[in-house]
Amino acid sequence: MRAFFDSWLPSAPTANRREQLRASAGALLGILLTSLLSHVLLQNTHASIFLVAPIGASSVLLFALPASPLAQPWSVVGGNVISGLVGTACVHWFGDSLPLPVVAGMACGGAIAAMFVMRCLHPPGGAVALTTVIGGPAVHAAGFEFVLMTVMADSILLVLMAITYNNLTGRGYPHVQQNAHVNPHATKDAVPTVRLGFKPEDLDAVLKQHNQVLDISRDDLESLFMQTEQRAYQRRFGIIHCADIMSRDIVSAEFGTSLEDAWQAMRKHRVVCLPVLNRACRIIGIVTQTDFLHHGGLDSYGGIRQQLRRFLRKSGVTHTEKAEVVGQIMTHHPTTARVDTPIIDLVPLMADSGFHHIPIVDEEQRFVGLITQSDLLAALYESRFAEAAA
Known part of the structure; x- marks a missing residue:
């Protein structure tokens, strides 16, 4: 009997307690503030209703599933308003000639079709369409004003609450799709990680064959697959951490290190970059040979030696637009990894x-080492060689 009931229950949520509390608190604040503001904004209008029930369903998506395609701003506002307009039109056109259940079905079906066309599929939109049909005399009397005033105001206000709350609590909203496979060299070649294994077009083909709406974006789904592959690789070959392969005796610079000194240090040690540290040994930037070439105007090879000498030489004046120290040309806030990060x-x-x-x-964000592409390549080769030998 228990197995029977378990088969009807969805799987346990993957979000931890903290995330569940975050979402619940967001919905509480979102609905509370939306209700108060909507009441204030609509009290001097003909709209007698200032809050609609489907907004509660929208709050579930906005605060519990902010990355969902169904919860993005256009989905919420467009889905609710367009559905309301479809439902109101059905009432005006067929309310006196067809039974209520038929009008209700037409409103919901028409709303879904319209949301598909307008790319704003939002499940609570169906409830908005149904509300315009069975909402009673007050809703019918308000007609399109109910949709364009109350429904639109509630939707926009709730979206603004979600943008504020989600970003303050560490959930980026609106959710920005990241194309992980854009070649940084602006060529047509696929990025290295997708030249073997599954490819984006494989996922596109499977999604087309699946032929159902998923409550997750295609890019997020692809990212999950890639992370799953990485986990499987770790389980197969073991976990090697950054601390195991990083170089520790690293030549570095400070913000005030002169350009000439930094360039000479890079040439002496045959390195292509220098981490820039503050007095607490925390990394504040990184300077590379590319930075020298870019800021020194060395994009063309004509007279490159003379241009480089002029760029490195101190100007001798206190106020100049010319860069004098590393801190003026470095890349700020470089991407870092922790010592316990798997390679x-x-x-x-x-x-x-x-x-x-x-x-x-x-763990205290102090700089302790550097990993280059050569370090990573050697480590991955060693792990594969060890597995083959075993």
């Missing part, structure tokens, strides 16, 4: 995103 997590960064070196920090 497999660095593969997408170095293979796909074009990073050639990743600074490594400890």
Whole structure:
């Protein structure tokens, strides 16, 4: 008997208690503030209703599933308003000639079709369409004003609450789709991590064959598959952490290190980058040979030696637009990894995103080492060689 009931229950939520409380508190604040503001904004209008029930369903998506395609701003506002307009039109056109159940079905079906066409599918939109049909005399009397005043105001206000709350609590909203497979070199080649294994077109073909609406974006689904592959790789070959392969005796610079000194240090030690540290040994930037070439105007090879000398030489004046120290040309807030980060997590960064070196920090965010593409390649080769030998 228990197995029978378990088969009807969805799987346990993957979100932890903290995330569940965050979503619940967001819905509480969102509905509370939306209700209060809507009441104030609509009290001097002909709209006698200032809050509609489907907004409660919208709050579930906005605060519990903010990354869902069904919860994005256009989905919420467009889905609710367009559905309300479809439902109101059905009441005006067929309310006196057809039975209520028929009008209700036409409203919901028409709303779904309209949301598909307008790319704003939002489940509570169906409830909005139904509300316009069975909402009673007050809703019928308000007609399109009910939709364009109350429903629109509630939807916009709730979206604004979701944008504020989700971003303040660490959930980026609206959800920005990240194309993880854009070649950083602007060529037609696929990025290295998708040249073997499943490819984006494989996922597109499977989704087309599946032929159902999923409550997750295609890009997020692809990202989950890639992370799953990385987990499987770790289980197969073991976990190697950044601390195991990083270089520790690293030549570094400070914000005020002169350009000439930094350039000479890079040439002396035959490195292509220098981490820039503050007095607490925390990384504040990174300077590379590319930075020197870019800021020195060395994009063309004509007279490059003379241009480089002029760029490195101190100007001798106190106020100049010319860069004098490393801090003026470095890349601020570089991407870093922790000493306990599995090296497999660095593969997408170095293979796909074009990073050639990743600074490594400890639990207190102090710089402790550097991993280059060569370090990563050697470690992955050793792990495969060890497995083959076993």
